[in-house]
Amino acid sequence: MSGAMSKWGGSVGVLVVAFAVATVLGQFRGSVYTTSTTIGIYALLALPLGLLYGQGGTVSLAQGAFAAIGGYTTAILSTRYGLPPMLSLIPAVLIPAVVAFLIAKPILRLPELSLALVTLSIGTVVEVALQRGGDFTGSFIGINGIPTLPFIGNSRIGSHFAVWAIVLLVVIAYVNFMSSLRGRALNAIRTDHLLAQAMGVNVAFDLAMLFSITAGVAGLGGWFYAHTLGYVAPDSLSIALSANVLFMVVVGGRKSVLGPIVGAIFFTLASDLLPGTESQGIFFGAVLILVLLFSPDGLLTLHPLAWLRGRKSGSPPPAKAGDNGAARPAGALQ
Amino acid sequence: MLEILFNGIFLGAIYALFAVPMSVIWVTTDVIDVSIGAYAVIAGVVVAAFGLPWGPVIGVAAAMLLGCITGSVFLGFHALRTMKDAMPIVLATFAFMLLVESAILVVVGTDNQFLDRIGGSLPMGEAVLSVQGMFNLALSVVLMLALSAVLKWSPAGLRMRACAISSKGAALVGIPVKRTQFLTFVLCAGISGVGGILAAMSIGMTYASAFTFTTIAFSSAVVLGKRGPLPAFFGGLFVGLAESVSQTYLPSGWAHAVPAALIILILASGRLPSAAFSGARP
Numbered sequence A: 001m002s003g004a005m006s007k008w009g010g011s012v013g014v015l016v017v018a019f020a021v022a023t024v025l026g027q028f029r030g031s032v033y034t035t036s037t038t039i040g041i042y043a044l045l046a047l048p049l050g051l052l053y054g055q056g057g058t059v060s061l062a063q064g065a066f067a068a069i070g071g072y073t074t075a076i077l078s079t080r081y082g083l084p085p086m087l088s089l090i091p092a093v094l095i096p097a098v099v100a101f102l103i104a105k106p107i108l109r110l111p112e113l114s115l116a117l118v119t120l121s122i123g124t125v126v127e128v129a130l131q132r133g134g135d136f137t138g139s140f141i142g143i144n145g146i147p148t149l150p151f152i153g154n155s156r157i158g159s160h161f162a163v164w165a166i167v168l169l170v171v172i173a174y175v176n177f178m179s180s181l182r183g184r185a186l187n188a189i190r191t192d193h194l195l196a197q198a199m200g201v202n203v204a205f206d207l208a209m210l211f212s213i214t215a216g217v218a219g220l221g222g223w224f225y226a227h228t229l230g231y232v233a234p235d236s237l238s239i240a241l242s243a244n245v246l247f248m249v250v251v252g253g254r255k256s257v258l259g260p261i262v263g264a265i266f267f268t269l270a271s272d273l274l275p276g277t278e279s280q281g282i283f284f285g286a287v288l289i290l291v292l293l294f295s296p297d298g299l300l301t302l303h304p305l306a307w308l309r310g311r312k313s314g315s316p317p318p319a320k321a322g323d324n325g326a327a328r329p330a331g332a333l334q
Numbered sequence B: 001m002l003e004i005l006f007n008g009i010f011l012g013a014i015y016a017l018f019a020v021p022m023s024v025i026w027v028t029t030d031v032i033d034v035s036i037g038a039y040a041v042i043a044g045v046v047v048a049a050f051g052l053p054w055g056p057v058i059g060v061a062a063a064m065l066l067g068c069i070t071g072s073v074f075l076g077f078h079a080l081r082t083m084k085d086a087m088p089i090v091l092a093t094f095a096f097m098l099l100v101e102s103a104i105l106v107v108v109g110t111d112n113q114f115l116d117r118i119g120g121s122l123p124m125g126e127a128v129l130s131v132q133g134m135f136n137l138a139l140s141v142v143l144m145l146a147l148s149a150v151l152k153w154s155p156a157g158l159r160m161r162a163c164a165i166s167s168k169g170a171a172l173v174g175i176p177v178k179r180t181q182f183l184t185f186v187l188c189a190g191i192s193g194v195g196g197i198l199a200a201m202s203i204g205m206t207y208a209s210a211f212t213f214t215t216i217a218f219s220s221a222v223v224l225g226k227r228g229p230l231p232a233f234f235g236g237l238f239v240g241l242a243e244s245v246s247q248t249y250l251p252s253g254w255a256h257a258v259p260a261a262l263i264i265l266i267l268a269s270g271r272l273p274s275a276a277f278s279g280a281r282p
Helices: A002-028 A031-055 A063-080 A085-108 A112-131 A156-178 A181-191 A193-198 A203-229 A239-252 A259-273 A280-294 A304-313 B002-029 B036-050 B055-080 B087-108 B131-153 B155-165 B167-172 B177-202 B209-222 B229-249 B254-268
Strands: B121-124 B127-130
Touching: A002 A031, A002 A156, A031 A063, A031 A156, A031 A181, A031 A203, A031 A239, A031 A259, A063 A085, A063 A112, A063 A203, A063 A239, A085 A112, A085 A203, A085 B254, A112 A239, A112 B087, A112 B209, A112 B254, A156 A181, A156 A203, A181 A193, A181 A203, A193 A203, A239 A259, A239 A280, A239 B087, A259 A280, A280 B055, A280 B087, B002 B036, B002 B127, B002 B131, B002 B155, B002 B177, B002 B209, B002 B229, B036 B055, B036 B087, B036 B177, B036 B209, B055 B087, B055 B177, B087 B209, B121 B131, B127 B131, B131 B155, B131 B177, B131 B229, B155 B167, B155 B177, B167 B177, B177 B209, B209 B229, B209 B254, B229 B254
Parallel strands: none
Antiparallel strands: B121 B127
């Protein structure tokens, strides 16, 4: 038990404290629960991308597409065939996971630049398919009247509790995975493909499994989204969402388990607080460029003073405990 | 059928002007500039606002200004030495595209931006060919020939080719690699801007077209399985042709997915050898 606590105690502790603060604040202002639920859904999409990009070195811009497949699967099954939400959860997770596994082999051998554009293209094709799916997908209008989740209904605090319980489970699974044999293999793959292969790691299979898992978790996010909002449309889980999720991962910190969640919090709060939705892209674009320039590993690893000192002395900033430095053993998380 | 083919080639001539600069930047700097679509849209929006005769000049200048900014960001990454691979720069160009899209949305809104097309048409057998389309093709070919001449004979072009072959080797023989790469961004932004002006005259555009143009540029740059300006040019023509044929024979709306589907098919089939890519995993 103490071993498990040392592994994920820090991340879970921070999450639980943040959750408790949000719960208390929600008692005074109900909209906090809605914002918190939105952050939780974004975190469900960003966490697997953080795992894929930060730990596996593989960029995917298809998170929105996989979430859409999950969301539409549950929407179609529950509204057209009357399947209860808890049962439609299984295909909503499995279908994107299987699709991702099937397409993984030909695309994951690509270098990361091309892979990013291929996954973006997959998102485009899925979006067009949803828009042109006729009555089956509801075309441009989407699908309305998706039933709410049992035990939660339309309760805002219920959604807040449910989504963060799922996020907590995903975080624990993430940390456990990264400290497992497969997680260490993943770090070896990120560091050097050939070396990992030489050490007996089945690179193609491990990457395909990881891609499949991330798609499955995105499908879970889509499932929760559909049953919380009661509505899905091509625009709600689109390519723009994939770009936003990548923003969250990069800005928060791709190599840290909490980074994608920090990114989701930053993105949601900034979206809510900034005036005018039209001009928000200017802010987010500028922030992303600045973060990539001055703190490429995300805001969680930002040490401005150390960076300035490093610039003045002409050497890179000194590695601190908790940095993603060379002293950190493979498989370790920040 | 002949008319469909010609319309495809005329459309592809515009796409070629997005693909060629993306390809030149790719081979010269090892970076895929996702902002290519943004350069085109800013030029198109400016030309729609100012009209003729000064609109095209200001539009291309605006596109080149954006190219300066992207080039500066590219140099910034190298100067700060925070970059371990090309991916952060690509993400930065992606962020820049979002920024420009948003800025255009704020200034001109969601309306379609266009410039009056060149009127008239010429009959050719059973087909009727638009003068605008022929102008697109002619300008595109002239620009391609001019670019080829620059790359082959001018000192700046030779420096760009040297950087494309090996930036380290080019640096060792005294070529100012960073300055050459910066100029590549500016020049290519200008070419993309010309494509944007032709697009404003032929098909119109909105603030959101930047992403579409970038997807088209990338699919055109890879569709023939080789990197380089000439394959990208013919790739552009091919994608235009494929889109034109799809608009006729596929259900409504599916033609928009053709460039994306081509990217998936070409790259997933392994037609483009991995050695042709940059940014490969270590």
